Each structure stands twice: as structure tokens, then as C-alpha cells.
Amino acid sequence: MATSPRVLPSGRVTFAFIDVVGSTKTFAAHGDAFVAAVTALHDRAVEHTQSQGGAVVATEGDGAFLAFPDAGSAVRALSGLQAELEGASGDDGGLRLRIRSGAHTGDAVPVGDNYLAFAVHVAARVAGAANAGQVLVTDEVLHELTAAKELPATDAVDTGIYRLKDLSDPVRIWRLFGDDALPRATPARRTNVEPPRTSFVGRVAELEEVRQLVAEPGLVTVIGPGGTGKTRLVSEFALADSDAFEGGVWLVELATLDDADLIVPTVGDALGLTGANLGAVIGDLQRRGRCVLVVDNCEHLLDPVVDLVEELCAALPNATVLCTSREALRLLGERVMALAGLAAEGTATDLYLDRAALAARTETDLHQVAQLCAALDGLPLAIELAASQARTAPLTEILEAVLSGKDSLGRRGGQERQRSLDAVLEWSLGRLPPATRNSLLTLAVFPGRFTPDMARTVLAAAPRCDVEATRQLARASLIDLDGDDYRLLSTVRAAALRQLSEDPELHEEALDALASWASDLGVRRFEIKTYHDDVPSDTLLAVEAALAHGLDAKITGLGKAWNLIEVVAGVRGATPGLLALAKRAAALEVTDADEAWTPVCAANLLHVLEVPVAAEPVRFDQYADLARAEGDGRLLTSALSAAAKIWELAGDDATGLARRLEQVEASERPGCRHNLGMALGNLGRHYWEVGDYAAGEQAFRAAADVAQEANTWAGYCVHLCALAEVALHDGRYAEGRDYALDALKVALPEWRLRGYALAVLTHSYLGLGDRASALATGRLAVEATRPFTGMATDPAYDQMLVELPELLH
Numbered sequence: 008m009a010t011s012p013r014v015l016p017s018g019r020v021t022f023a024f025i026d027v028v029g030s031t032k033t034f035a036a037h038g039d040a041f042v043a044a045v046t047a048l049h050d051r052a053v054e055h056t057q058s059q060g061g062a063v064v065a066t067e068g069d070g071a072f073l074a075f076p077d078a079g080s081a082v083r084a085l086s087g088l089q090a091e092l093e094g095a096s097g098d099d100g101g102l103r104l105r106i107r108s109g110a111h112t113g114d115a116v117p118v119g120d121n122y123l124a125f126a127v128h129v130a131a132r133v134a135g136a137a138n139a140g141q142v143l144v145t146d147e148v149l150h151e152l153t154a155a156k157e158l159p160a161t162d163a164v165d166t167g168i169y170r171l172k173d174l175s176d177p178v179r180i181w182r183l184f185g186d187d188a189l190p191r192a193t194p195a196r197r198t199n200v201e202p203p204r205t206s207f208v209g210r211v212a213e214l215e216e217v218r219q220l221v222a223e224p225g226l227v228t229v230i231g232p233g234g235t236g237k238t239r240l241v242s243e244f245a246l247a248d249s250d251a252f253e254g255g256v257w258l259v260e261l262a263t264l265d266d267a268d269l270i271v272p273t274v275g276d277a278l279g280l281t282g283a284n285l286g287a288v289i290g291d292l293q294r295r296g297r298c299v300l301v302v303d304n305c306e307h308l309l310d311p312v313v314d315l316v317e318e319l320c321a322a323l324p325n326a327t328v329l330c331t332s333r334e335a336l337r338l339l340g341e342r343v344m345a346l347a348g349l350a351a352e353g354t355a356t357d358l359y360l361d362r363a364a365l366a367a368r369t370e371t372d373l374h375q376v377a378q379l380c381a382a383l384d385g386l387p388l389a390i391e392l393a394a395s396q397a398r399t400a401p402l403t404e405i406l407e408a409v410l411s412g413k414d415s416l417g418r419r420g421g422q423e424r425q426r427s428l429d430a431v432l433e434w435s436l437g438r439l440p441p442a443t444r445n446s447l448l449t450l451a452v453f454p455g456r457f458t459p460d461m462a463r464t465v466l467a468a469a470p471r472c473d474v475e476a477t478r479q480l481a482r483a484s485l486i487d488l489d490g491d492d493y494r495l496l497s498t499v500r501a502a503a504l505r506q507l508s509e510d511p512e513l514h515e516e517a518l519d520a521l522a523s524w525a526s527d528l529g530v531r532r533f534e535i536k537t538y539h540d541d542v543p544s545d546t547l548l549a550v551e552a553a554l555a556h557g558l559d560a561k562i563t564g565l566g567k568a569w570n571l572i573e574v575v576a577g578v579r580g581a582t583p584g585l586l587a588l589a590k591r592a593a594a595l596e597v598t599d600a601d602e603a604w605t606p607v608c609a610a611n612l613l614h615v616l617e618v619p620v621a622a623e624p625v626r627f628d629q630y631a632d633l634a635r636a637e638g639d640g641r642l643l644t645s646a647l648s649a650a651a652k653i654w655e656l657a658g659d660d661a662t663g664l665a666r667r668l669e670q671v672e673a674s675e676r677p678g679c680r681h682n683l684g685m686a687l688g689n690l691g692r693h694y695w696e697v698g699d700y701a702a703g704e705q706a707f708r709a710a711a712d713v714a715q716e717a718n719t720w721a722g723y724c725v726h727l728c729a730l731a732e733v734a735l736h737d738g739r740y741a742e743g744r745d746y747a748l749d750a751l752k753v754a755l756p757e758w759r760l761r762g763y764a765l766a767v768l769t770h771s772y773l774g775l776g777d778r779a780s781a782l783a784t785g786r787l788a789v790e791a792t793r794p795f796t797g798m799a800t801d802p803a804y805d806q807m808l809v810e811l812p813e814l815l816h
Contacts, residue, residue, distance in 0.1 A: 013062040015117040016074050021081040021148060022127050023110040024134035025052060025088070026070030037102045044104050045069050052088060059084040064121060072131075074122070078148045079157035081110045085142045086184045093140050109134030112147040132171035133180060136192040141185030146294065149181050168195040168255075176279045197255030199277055200245040207243050208361050209354025210236065213346065217244045220342050221299055221327050226316055228305075228330045231346035232484040232496055234388030237331040240346065241301050244329075254298025254326075262304040267311035274300070274315075285315075289322045297325050305332040306483065307438045313338060333484040348385025348496075355380035355390055362394035372402060379406045384496040409501075439483070445469070446476035447485055448510070449517040451503035454552055455545030456492040461524060468520035471513065492545075518556040522565065525553030529568030547575055551585050558591050566604025570645075573608040577615040578721045578760065589613050593620050600637040603630040603646065610649040624653040624662070631669075640679040644670050648689055660697055667693050684714040684722045691729060704733045720753040724760045727753075731767045740774030747771055762791035 027033070027045065034041045045068075052071045053063050059080035064072040075081035085108045092106060111133055113126025129145065137143045143166075152158050164182040169192035171178050177195030217240065220227045229237050245256040259277045264270065275283025278291050292298060300319065305312040313336050316328050320340075330336060335343045349355035356376050379402065383389035393405050400408075439447070449469045450462060459477060466472040473479075477493060480486045486493050495503065507514045528550065532542070550568055557565040569592060576585060592609035595602075607630055610620050627650035634643035651666035667690045674683040691706030707729040714722035731746035747768035754761040765788035772781035 015062050015064065015120070015122070016076040017116045018114065019077075019112065019151075020115045020122075020124075020126065021075040021078045021110055021112045021151070022115075022122070022124075022130035023073040023075065023081050023085055023108060024070060024131050025073070025085070025106045025108045026068075026134070028105045028107055028139040030069040033102070033104070040102050044102055048092075048104055048106070051091065055084040055088045055091075058087075072127075075110075077155070078110070078112050078144075078151035079155055082142065082144065082148070082152065082157070082183055085110060089140055089142055089184050105139040107134060107137035107139060107141060109137050109143040110148050111145045112151055129171075129174065129178065132174060132192075133178065136169065136171065136180060136190035138185065138188040138191060141188070142183045143190060144181050144183055146179050146181070150294075166190055168197060169193060170195045196249060197252065198245040198249035198257060200242045200249075200256070200258050202246060203239070203242070205365070206361060207239070208358040209349055210240055210243070213240055213344075214244060214247070216344055217241065217329075218248060220344060221248075221329055223342075224320075224323075224325050224327050226320055226328050226330065226336065226338055226341045227344065228332060228335050228341055229344045229346055230332055230335050230484055232386070232487075232499065233333060234386040234498070235346045235348060236387040237346055238303050239387065241303065241329055241331055245299075245301060252296075252298050254292065254295025256299040256301060258301045258303060260303050261308055261312070264308060267308055270308060270311055270315055274302075285318065289319065292319070292323055292326055299327045299329055301329045301331075303331045305330050305336070306334055309334070309336065312336065334482040348383075349380070349387060349390070351381035351385055352377045355383075355385040355387075358387060359390050359394050362391050363397040365394075375402050375406055379409060382406070382409045382497055384498050386496070386498055389498050439479075440473070442471060442473040443476045443479055445513055446472040447480055448503050448507040448513060449520065450477075450480075450486065450493075451495060451500045451507055452517045452521045452549075452552060453495070453545075454548040456489060456494040456543065457545065457549065458492050461546070461549070462493060464524045464527065465517075465520045468523045469516050471516065472520075492543075515560075518553075518560070519562070521549065522553045522557050522560075522562050525550045525557075525568045526564045529565065529571050532571045533567045542571070542575060544579075547572065551582075551588065554592070555584075555588055558588065563602055566601055566608065569605045569608035573612040573615075576612050581612065581616060586613070586616070586618060590618075590620075593622055596626065597630075598633075600633040600639055600642060603633050604642060606630070607642065607645045607649050610653070611645060614649065614652040619656060620649075620653055622653055624650055624657055624659075627653055628666075640673060640676045641682065644673045644679055644682045644686060647673060648686070651689065651693070655693065655696075660693075664693055664697075680713075681717055681719070684710045684717065684719060684726065686710075687713060688722065688726050688729065691726075695729075695733070700733055700736060704730065707733065720755075721760060724750045724754045724764060728760075728763050728767050731771065735767070735770055735774060738774070740771050744768060744771035744775065762788050765791055 027048070030041075030045075037044075048069070049066050049071060052066075052073070056063055056073050056075075059075065061073055061075035061080055061084055064074050066072070073081070073084070075084065089106070089108060092104060095103065109130060109132075111126055111130035113124060113129065115122050115124035115126055133143050133145055144163075149158075149163055152163075164187070166180045166182050166189055168177045168179045169190055171192055180190050180192070182190075217227075217229070221244070229241060231237055242258065245258055249256040257277050259274050261270065261273065264273060271285050271288060272283060274288050275281070275291075278288065280287055280291055283291070292300065302312060302316070309332065312330070312332075316330065316336060316338065319326065319328055335341060349358060356373060359376050359380055379393060380390055383393060393409065396405055446466050446469075449466060449472050450457070452465075453461070462477045463474050466474045466476060477486065481488050481493065485499060486495050507517065528546075550572060554565060554568060554572065556562065557568075572585070581589070589609040589612045592605050593613060595606045595609075597603050597606065606622075607627065610622065610627065613620050627646055631643055631646040631650060634640075634646050647666050647670040651663045651670065654660075654666060655663035667686070670686040671683070671690055673679060674686040687706050687710035691703045691710060694700070694703035694706060707726050711723055711726035711730060714720075714726055727746045727750035731743040731750070734740070734743035734746060747764050750764035751761065751768065754764045765784050769781050769785040769788055772778070772784060
């Protein structure tokens, strides 16, 4: 091969390699003719290289190593050589050489008569990826050609990003010459997200929503409480859709960072840049083209993340930044997606079954699985934590542990912040100001939903809390704004209560604040002389929790709250827990009229639900005397009602009747008339129980008239049903039917009184021989009582429902 004195280029150098395709097979077939052809090939390579100012660094076997002072000269030399070889015909023996070629540009200086530079290795790997007749180059070559306006006449073709042997970072390869065969290399994924070890269950609609939001450039933020699966959702998006973006989808994980100065270098690491500054990151993303940068777990570094995102969006108008956080970034133009838990009887159950199967456990009780998932708020992390215990505990035991709130469902492995429900909460709490942290733990004493006013009242009464904390907690996805009310997820509340129990002083302050709120509520509602049907059930549960603490801590001033509970539970029924509290409260012995409200109201609640009260009747006569002494007519009527029932239970019907008549008389006084209907109804029930049905009917009718006049719908409904029962007892079925139908007109559908009226109506139809109507109303009666399963209600009413199936059969 002829050579001329060579000068190896230095500085910015474009290296190229060529070698013969199928050389071993060709050598075996043609022998000496092949050797001669390779020698001629070397000569042609030298001529094309030197004509462009390049140098042949070395030849070895059937290949050559070339160096050029610029990318344009390298491409012209390689393309010219390929064009000559591809256009040549074979010799008489059929011998025709075809070569592959590739180039890369990098910084280098000669070492003796050769080079020691990383760019040499890249060029060799790129050439090795080429097919016969092709010229392949890297981004660096193409950028230099573009800058010098020396792109070849044919457009450069982006073949994709590939993993090349011994190179840690993927390389984008462009084809400048040759057919459209793909490079002989492993395509690199356009994402740094590794495929997970577990399957992706559900979230089909949510994944599509992410796709739609990310379709436009700008900022998209997925928010939600810890454990909702935000990271898994965006990771699944990256795995499924990265090929749809020219520049790929790149995940930046911030969870392990505590220093804002490390955010930009971490972004650089995700992009394959070492020690990058913001300028290098922006430059790299610009070169990649349309891409998505996923910034995961932003909540603990929110302010510096906001600054970064603003700069990225300003510099990269075609890029999308997809953030996950427990609160939104609140930037102009931000598109927010709130991620909720999975549906308990749908994908949540599917997820549990899938993960339990990994623990070699097959569950068949799908109802219990759905119960468990509902108790875990449908949170994917919580469900996976529960399923991880399936190997060592039966489903019933796991469910009991979750419902009791005593188990944080810990596991080994995984990120530390996701090893238990307590760890999930602590991840958020540890980054809140102390007063805000205390506020969340304090709000956990609410058993259900609570209004903003309830939250402010309790937080204001707790000395170490922030009265305005709810908005910050809602932004951080630690409490949910559900309509006009707030709520804590069951998992968050249980974890918060476990933490609260570890701080007895704060726990006591929180419960005292709850009791103070309940006392104020009781006083305010005391002036509203209705059945309090506008009070939400969750508010009543909070009052019940306050009353429990009041009994434990011997807190005074909760009598009016007990009055509220007595009135409402008499209509809606009572939980076993409330009945237990009422028994404790009814046993209290007090000497103050204000405090007498507690045992009196508790006893009346038990009496309405026909739960025996273990108390001396004389004590309640004494409470009536306290009321007379204080001139408290409302307490007097309540105390007489309680005393009457206890005398009756003691077998002294005469004294019981005397107290009933005293109650009616007291209820006719100014300020007490709203109790008259109840007093007359109690009197009618007394006559009914002693067998004086005529007197009972007269009292019930008077009670119904008073209730109708006062527009107290619940009392009116109860008294009409009592009149219907009297009519049924006497065989007056048509009259009983009419009373029951009138009762139905005022019974609210969601309360147990509707079931009461339907049950009486069913018995009326049976008495009339109308079995078709009885069957229809009987089914409605049973259905109406489903919400009250497990609650204490009027035993006579309960017995009527028990008899229905047999009667209908």
C-alpha cells in the first residue's frame, strides 16, 4: 500500500474505522485473490483519506484506523470509498469486497504514532455496528457537520439509541450512507426506568390521563397522599411511552436527597451527565429533542424544585416536566392530576390477590379482601404491605389488625420510607413545622369527616397546634378536602394515632380539645329544639369520642352534649360502643344540676332502646329535685322520664305512672312544650305495657297532635306508628294501614323510622289479607334497616322485623 508522510491531527479529531464484511468466509473461498483485493482496498482507503487531509493511523488485517482533522473530511472520505466499492462489480471469480464504516468525533492528541483516547473506542464500536455499505456516525459528528453546514446531500437518518459494547452510556447512531438496515447493536431504551419486578395492576384510566396531560409541553404534577402509587404510575408511563418521545422519558428520584444543591447534579446523573450544572442539563435536553423529565418525590424540596422547573420550562418550550408530589407546585400553567386510592371491590382487590399470590397465598373470600382494601383506603402501598403478610397470617387476622389500627404492616426491604404505614406518614411529618405536625396528630382524634370550623375549634383549644394548619395539611395531601369537609384517610389516621399514643401529653391535649369542642356544640345545639337531623353522623361520632374521654378523664360540662346524643340516637339508633358509654354515664352519681344532665340523658337513651339501666330510681328522683331547685324545666322533664322508666323496671308501675304524669305536667310549662309530645308518648307506652290500650291510644293520639303542631316529624312518625300498633292489636287493620301510610309520608328515607313504618304497614296488609302488598312492603322494610345492622334500635320494632320473613313466607 503506497503511503506518504503523515501528520496525525490533534485537538478535535474525527476517528473512523473500516473493515471488510464477511472476511473469513471470503478468504476461505478465494485465498490469494482475497489477499490481493484487501491490499487494493488499503490503497483506495489511503487515497480517499489523504485526499481529504486525513491520515491512516494503522491497518490491520482487512481493516483500517483513520483520523481526520474535522468531521466533514471524514464523512467525504468514507462516503467516497463506500460509493466506489458499492459501485464496483466483482472479478471473474465472483470476488467483491464490501466494507462497514463508522466515525466519532472527540478530543485527542497523538501518542507517538497512535492515539490513546476514549473517542477511538467509540468510533470502533460505531463502525462495528454498521452493515455492509453503510457509513454510521454519532451525535458529535453530526453536530460538527451541522455547524459547518457540511451535511451530505442525502439526509442523515436517526437510527435510534443503542448500547455498544463496553460503553456505559447509550449512543445515538446516525446513518449517512447505505441501505436502511438497522445497526447491529442492542437498542437502548429511551428511559432510565428499570422494569419492575411486579406486575402493574389497574390504573388504566389514570395512565391514559397522564398520557393526555403530558402530550402538551409544560408542567404536569401528579399529587396524592403517600402510598397512592404516584411513582409507580409515572414509571409505568415511562416504560410504556418513552419510545413516543424523540428525547425519551427520564426519571429523577429526589426521595433520598436532603440538600437542594444536589438536585441539578441528580438530574444530570439521570441524563447520563457527570457533575453537570444547569446549563449542561438544559443543553443536553435541547439536543435530545421532545422529551419528558420526570421529577419524583418533590414535596420535601418544593421551593428549589419550583425554581428548577421554572428555568427548565422557560429554556425548553418543547419539553414536558412531569412531577410527583404530595402537594402541587402552584406554578402558572401547571396541570394537576390528583391520584386517589383504588376501588376496593375492583382493582384494589385484584392488586391484593396478585401480591398475595407472590407470597404463595390464594384467597377465596373476596368479600373480606374487599373489606381489607376499603379499610386501607385503596392505597396500593398499604395493600402490598398487607399482602406481604399473607404468608404468615390468615386474612381474618390481617383484617382485624388493620381495623384495630394496631399494626403498621411493616416489612423488610424496599425504600425505608415505604417499609410501613408509619414510615409513610413520618416521611411527611418529619418535614412539617412542629405546630403543623402536632395539628395533624391532634386532628386524628376525629373518627370521621370534620368541618373546617370543627378543626379550627379543636386546634385553637390545643396549646401546641396551629389553628390554620388545615390548609397546609390539605396541600400536602395529609388531609383531604372532601366537598366542604375534611377527612383523614383511615390509614393516615391510624398511623397518626399510633404516633400520638407515643406522646401522652399531646394525646391528652388533643382529647381535651375534642371534649371542649363537644361541650360547646352541645350548648349550641341545646337551644335548637329539634331532632338534630341536620347533624352529620361523623360529627356525632366525634361527640361520642369526646364523651368517652370525658368519662375517662372525669371532665365536667358535657351534659348538653349527652342531651344531643340522646335525642339523635333515639331516632337513628346507637352503636354498641355508645351503649357501653351510656351505661357508664347512667351510673354516675352527681350532686350538681348541670352535671345531672349526663346520667339523665344516658339513662333516657338506654330506655328508648329498651336497654336495662342498673340504677336506684331514688337517685333519679333526686336529679328531678335538683332540677326543681334550679328552676330547670327541661332537666326536670328529662329526669322524670328517666325516673319513671327505672321505677317501672323495678316493678313499681304506680310510681312509674306518677312520674309519667308529672313529666306531662312539667312539659306543659313555658320553654318545655317541645318535650310534651315525647312525654305523652312515654305515657302512652306505659299504658300499653300495663294493658290499658284505650288509655294508651288516647295518649298516643294526643302525642301525635302535639308533634304535628310543633312540626317535629320524627316524634309524629313514632306516635303514628304507635297508634297503628294499637289498631292492629284491636284488629282494626285498615285503620292501622292508614296510620302507617301517614307515618311513611314524614319518615326520612335514610333513617330507621322508615323501616318502622314499613314494618307496621306490612303487618296491616297481612291482617287485611293483601299478601302481595305485604310482600312488597316487607321487602322494603328489611332493605330500609340494612344501614342499621349492628346498631341498637327499639326492641319492639326489631321484633317486628324479625317476624317479617316468617310472616311473608
